[in-house]
Amino acid sequence: MICSADIINLKSNILDKIGQKIIVKGSLGRNKSFEKEATIDKVYSNLFTVKYNEGARNATYSYTDILTRTVEVQVLNSDNTYCPLIPPLEQVTKKRVKI
Numbered sequence: 001m002i003c004s005a006d007i008i009n010l011k012s013n014i015l016d017k018i019g020q021k022i023i024v025k026g027s028l029g030r031n032k033s034f035e036k037e038a039t040i041d042k043v044y045s046n047l048f049t050v051k052y053n054e055g056a057r058n059a060t061y062s063y064t065d066i067l068t069r070t071v072e073v074q075v076l077n078s079d080n081t082y083c084p085l086i087p088p089l090e091q092v093t094k095k096r097v098k099i
Helices: 004-016 063-067
Strands: 021-029 032-043 047-052 058-062 071-076 082-084
Touching (some): 004 032, 058 063, 063 071
Antiparallel strands (some): 021 032, 021 071, 032 047, 071 082
8 A cells, every 4th residue: 555655755766866867667558568768857746757868758657656566667876777766576475375
């Protein structure tokens, strides 16, 4: 469940990264996905905009898109490596119980 504190923390995190290069990954449906390089352009109360490097196109994403993992954003660090904006989910292994 997403709480307002998660959104506020993510918004301030994105606000600190305005102008940084990112990689945006998402799904287009029917086993199609996209991965594009962009820069964080502006931050608003409910969404943020990114400017794609290819062409002069802009896109908007909401903070809930990131928190629900509809869109994955990776930020370029100072050592030229990309790291996720929010940490990946831990995979939980299910154990079968024999009765």
